[in-house]
Structures are given as C-alpha cells and as structure tokens.
Amino acid sequence: MEYQNPQPGAGLERQPAAGQHASSPVPETVPGLGRTVIAETAVAKVAGIAARSIPGVYSLGSVPSRALGAIRDAVGSSDHAAGVRAEVGETQVAVDISLVATYGTPLHSLANQVRAAVYRAVEELVGLQVIEVNVEITDVFVAPPPKAAPPAGTEREALL
Numbered sequence: 001m002e003y004q005n006p007q008p009g010a011g012l013e014r015q016p017a018a019g020q021h022a023s024s025p026v027p028e029t030v031p032g033l034g035r036t037v038i039a040e041t042a043v044a045k046v047a048g049i050a051a052r053s054i055p056g057v058y059s060l061g062s063v064p065s066r067a068l069g070a071i072r073d074a075v076g077s078s079d080h081a082a083g084v085r086a087e088v089g090e091t092q093v094a095v096d097i098s099l100v101a102t103y104g105t106p107l108h109s110l111a112n113q114v115r116a117a118v119y120r121a122v123e124e125l126v127g128l129q130v131i132e133v134n135v136e137i138t139d140v141f142v143a144p145p146p147k148a149a150p151p152a153g154t155e156r157e158a159l160l
Contacts, residue, residue, distance in 0.1 A: 046121050
C-alpha cells in the first residue's frame with residue numbers, strides 16, 4: 001500500500017548521494033511548511049566566535065563589557081556575543097563588532113580579516129545574507145613586560 005502525503009510538495013525527493021541506497025530516499029526541504037526564526041543572540045554568537053578566531057584580536061567589547069567578561073570568566077562562564085550586536089531581518093543581517101586589538105597588529109588589516117570571517121561564518125552557518133559588518137577597534141592591548149626572575153645564586157640567610 002502506498003501512502004499519499006496530503007501536503008503539497010512533500011513527495012519531492014532528490015537523487016541518492018554516493019553511498020546511499022535508492023531504496024532510502026532523502027526528502028527535499030519543503031518551503032512553506034513552517035518558519036524558522038533565528039534570534040539576534042544566535043547570530044551575535046556566531047559572529048563573535050568568528051571574530052575571536054582572527055589572530056590579533058585580543059578581546060571583544062568595550063572596557064566596561066570586558067570588565068564584566070573578566071568576572072564571568074572567573075566563575076567559569078563565557079559570553080561569545082560580548083561586544084557584538086546583530087540586527088536580523090527575514091533574509092538579511094547587519095553586524096556591529098567592538099574589539100580590542102593586540103599591539104603590533106595592523107588595525108585596518110585586522111578589521112578587514114574580522115569582517116571577512118564574520119561574513120563567511122554568518123552566511124555559511126546561519127544562512128542569512130550579511131549586508132554589512134561594522135568593526136570598531138576601541139583599544140589596543142599592550143602586553144606587560146615580563147617579570148625579571150630573581151638571580152639564581154641569591155640565597156637568604158636564616159634568621160635566628
């Protein structure tokens with residue numbers, strides 16, 4: 001007995017991929033049978049993770065948000081969307097990123113690399129068209145000088 005699906009387009013099938021058997025059809029995605037809502041928070045996290053993956057990005061966010069992030073890190077939590085704001089429409093998204101660069105990194109080049117990574121990640125993982133990625137570099141992190149180790153031959157005398 002053959003089952004007839006009353007939903008329009010539900011019987012559409014694509015050809016089996018390599019390694020699949022023709023007896024196990026893979027149904028096509030059927031548009032119009034529901035809707036998908038992607039929250040701004042989800043897009044911001046994807047963008048934040050992509051931005052952090054670029055060498056030269058010390059952290060995301062402004063000074064107050066970084067201070068809050070340090071507290072959050074101390075208790076074992078992390079906010080991948082810190083310093084990222086996303087405006088999501090039905091098919092498009094705009095992303096604003098605030099970051100701190102590591103000293104010695106060319107800033108324009110860093111901004112372009114971050115922008116490219118965010119475009120790629122959001123379009124591939126979220127499936128929305130990115131219309132713009134605004135990058136604001138709010139600060140430059142300068143690593144503190146390394147602490148000098150005490151001389152190896154110095155010993156203290158015991159107090160009696």
